[in-house]
Amino acid sequence: MIMQNTFRKLLDEDKPTVGTHFMLVDPDVPELIGDTGFFDYGEFTAEYSAFDFPMLYNLARSAQCGNLPLMIKPDQDGQGFWTQAALGAGFKAVLFTDIRTPEDVDEAHRIIRPDTPDVRGHVGVKLRRPALNSYDTTAYLKDLESVVFCIMFEKDIAVENIDAILERAREKGVDMTQWGPADFGFSRGEPTLMQTKEIRPFEEKVIKKSLEYGIAPRIEIGSVEQAKRYIDLGVRHFCLGWDRFILRQQLSELGAAMKKVTEQL
Numbered sequence: 001m002i003m004q005n006t007f008r009k010l011l012d013e014d015k016p017t018v019g020t021h022f023m024l025v026d027p028d029v030p031e032l033i034g035d036t037g038f039f040d041y042g043e044f045t046a047e048y049s050a051f052d053f054p055m056l057y058n059l060a061r062s063a064q065c066g067n068l069p070l071m072i073k074p075d076q077d078g079q080g081f082w083t084q085a086a087l088g089a090g091f092k093a094v095l096f097t098d099i100r101t102p103e104d105v106d107e108a109h110r111i112i113r114p115d116t117p118d119v120r121g122h123v124g125v126k127l128r129r130p131a132l133n134s135y136d137t138t139a140y141l142k143d144l145e146s147v148v149f150c151i152m153f154e155k156d157i158a159v160e161n162i163d164a165i166l167e168r169a170r171e172k173g174v175d176m177t178q179w180g181p182a183d184f185g186f187s188r189g190e191p192t193l194m195q196t197k198e199i200r201p202f203e204e205k206v207i208k209k210s211l212e213y214g215i216a217p218r219i220e221i222g223s224v225e226q227a228k229r230y231i232d233l234g235v236r237h238f239c240l241g242w243d244r245f246i247l248r249q250q251l252s253e254l255g256a257a258m259k260k261v262t263e264q265l
Contacts, residue, residue: 018240041092217235219237
């Protein structure tokens with residue numbers, strides 16, 4: 001049975017969404033995220049992780065226990081193979097990195113859309129998780145069509161060509177844009193730019209232009225307090241926190257507090 005893409009349903013209903021990132025490949029992680037009931041999806045940042053094909057299956061299965069749709073963020077070099085592997089495992093959304101040109105949007109579109117006469121994507125019929133019990137090709141096609149399509153603006157050249165890219169993104173049905181401050185500064189030869197207020201005009205341009213083209217901007221934040229500024233700019237979609245950093249922060253706080261206790265013994 002194919003799991004409903006509740007992430008897509010929220011977008012179709014024009015409701016705000018909140019996700020969270022995870023880098024760790026223990027299947028307990030997406031299950032824990034889903035069990036909280038507070039997140040609309042989990043983003044597996046595959047670009048930063050070490051994993052294999054069976055692990056994608058295990059992550060998707062465990063997320064399904066908590067009815068949690070999963071997004072994959074693949075590295076651009078292997079995006080075709082790993083994106084289709086993730087979709088075959090049961091992932092429901094893709095965030096494509098390193099977009100530089102309208103042609104990059106075209107390629108991303110081909111990777112996730114079906115090879116039908118009206119679409120001509122590159123996804124055919126694959127005997128993966130949807131075929132475990134029965135294989136309803138009509139349901140499979142609807143599932144592919146429901147995949148949430150996101151692209152990143154994280155390169156200087158992409159921001160320079162933002163209108164052409166967003167025009168193509170609108171044509172191809174991109175659902176969300178994602179601002180990437182770290183790579184943006186890096187691509188300009190200013191690796192510390194993301195830590196300064198000088199980056200804000202570029203960030204705000206991506207948000208404003210995305211809204212103009214009818215594509216929802218999504219922003220990554222590290223704390224709830226950071227959301228207000230973006231809400232004032234028109235942002236309604238967020239991805240909050242990273243499992244590795246949350247774990248480190250909690251361990252540091254617990255360890256420091258306990259250290260003070262034991263020092264008094």
